[in-house]
Amino acid sequence: MTRPISGLDVPLAVLVARQREAAAVEEWNRLHPIGTPVTAYPGLRPEDDPGTERLTTCTRSKAALLGGHTAVVWVHGHGACIALTHVDLRTRATAGEAAEYRHLLDASEAAFAQMACDHPEACTCDDGGHP
Template structure:
């Protein structure tokens, strides 16, 4: 996909999973995960190279001078190749919208309650912070579930590739 196609399909702020170094199915990433799981030493530089960011785009995509399309994301300086960007699945986006609506509903309920029974401004902030904390906790739990699913897919993809190689040999 080139930068123009990306920009037509995905606006700035699109939830994505970005792999600034290597994708999880890359042999280096697979080797790093296997070594981590076995308790072996892993060079910190290799771990950083294999990191992934659950984030959102912060710029439209553009094409570098040598022709590679890239996009910038929150939490990372510079552009990341579009081949190293996965649009976050719709479930995560839907969950984010649901949590945002839940938070807004709590604030609306609090405002309605306050109109009937006014309380001090400090309590208003405490309740608003509590509602946000609940929504943030739910979002972290859902994100952790999605992260686990992505890891499972990566492991299954690696196992599939290993089995195909074994069958081909």
């Protein structure tokens, strides 16, 4: 069964999948603000490849519907979006992560800008370090 959308016949299964993904975006954004601690898997999930890359990070955007078909979110430490199916919530960030996330989300935070950076090789600031 198909339904016309803008002159195209779209299978009903595709429409249902799009609605499901759109609902996932709405639910994610309702429950998880920007800055939510997550573990993200840019490639395969660990159950599919035990050696897959894991990012212990936080979200840097609201979730969105990519191309009208995939629920995604952007995270710190990765340039592209990641499907919500490849993002696991973490219950809480460590104190150090929380401070770094606040800084990443608000680079004008005065207290953070005054701190000496003892990890410039790992710093995620655009300027390569803190003043």
